[in-house]
Amino acid sequence: MQTMSEKIEYMSGFGSEFSSEDPRCPGSLPKGQNSPQKCPYGLYAEQLSGSAFTAPRVENKRSWLYRIRPSAGHAPFEPFQKGNITHNWDEQEPDPNQMRWNPFDLPDKTKNVDFVEGLNTVCGAGDPKCKAGIAIHIYSCNSSMGNRAFYNADGDFLIVPQVGELRIKTEFGKMCVQPNEICVIQQGMRFCVEVSEDSRGYVLEVFGQHFVLPDLGPIGANGLANPRDFLTPLACYEDLDSTHEIISKYQGKLFVCQQDHSPFDVVAWHGNYTPYKYDLANFNVINSVSFDHCDPSIFTVLTCQSEKKGTAIADFVIFPPRWSVQEHTFRPPYYHRNCMSEFMGLILGQYEAKKGGFLPGGATLHSMMTPHGPDFKCFSEASEEPLKPCRVAEGTQAFMFESCLGLAVTKWGYDTCQKLDPEYFKCWQGLKKNFTGSKFA
């Protein structure tokens, strides 16, 4: 695939203490202290806090940015009326049905829509004011943000591109994120998305906590998503004295303000609170090599934990290409009723439990205790297939946002997008009675 990215370099590690200086300004990072009376090169020092000052050391997140001007120099914010972001979870009556969306529309070719204008909330729960909850959005855009920068005061964005490469300028430097890669841009970090084609993807927003790598327990010290495969940008500033717009997502609404310079004017920075990206192809898959279907938590890339031990406000789980070797086992996902909510998306190919109907760029939602599982065709085939070792999910990538919260579907998700498939329930209708009363059916 032709990419528009120049060769971008990154630093490797998850949540590490990084430091980076734009090579055009050697010595721009103050030595031995954060706030010198005068910073090198006449820069301003600014701290970005991603945790309470007093959070335990392992959870303490902050970065120091050395920038041409401090972020405070901007005109007042006013409401920004574009896009379909909402945190009004009462727009629709609750609906426990299994839901499936056909692929969400790419933007109308006659209009220019950027990443922020192209954000639509599908479902969610909770409230950023109380730092509790999540929102799931679909973005669909065809234009770059130009002199616009966005930051989310409410929480963190985990962005999953499905079509189109995103070139993301951040205060920390540049990232290029393609389908089958993801990135996380945490609370408060300013960024600008450039695209050169129709682009679409999914966003998981968490209000309360940051994403962490799951514990590995008996798996040991290595496996699943390895920390060294997470990539953080290198400092790269621009010095532009032209009008820029800053868009803030604050308490579920968008606001815009103007300033007379680029916000991407960070010459050097250090800290452990940064944006990062991850290539899903680097996921080290661990699974049963004897029998039975393991729970999909074995495929957790990142988790955002609730206060309740082991219970996620949101897990980001993938279904990567892998070997399937289990003996005397029904190998696809089992039939399931879950106390958690399961929102699934498809980046590429087909999902093993539903080879028809669930399409790349579409989604499903199986709410709390809503029964779901393999469709009729999958069940019939997998009950009879010879159990040889075989590759599954080759050339595909499905994923799940799993949450302990009950998710409410928005008006956009239910109605405006016009993608909800009323026929979805039919995929389980062919599951007939096989019971004969005799042990050997």
Ligand SMILES: O=C(O)Cc1cc(O)ccc1O
């Ligand atoms: O398709 C789903 O519903 C997701 C899922 C996958 C799996 O392998 C086991 C349980 C589960 O909920």
Ligand SMILES: [Fe+2]
């Ligand atoms: Fe499930």
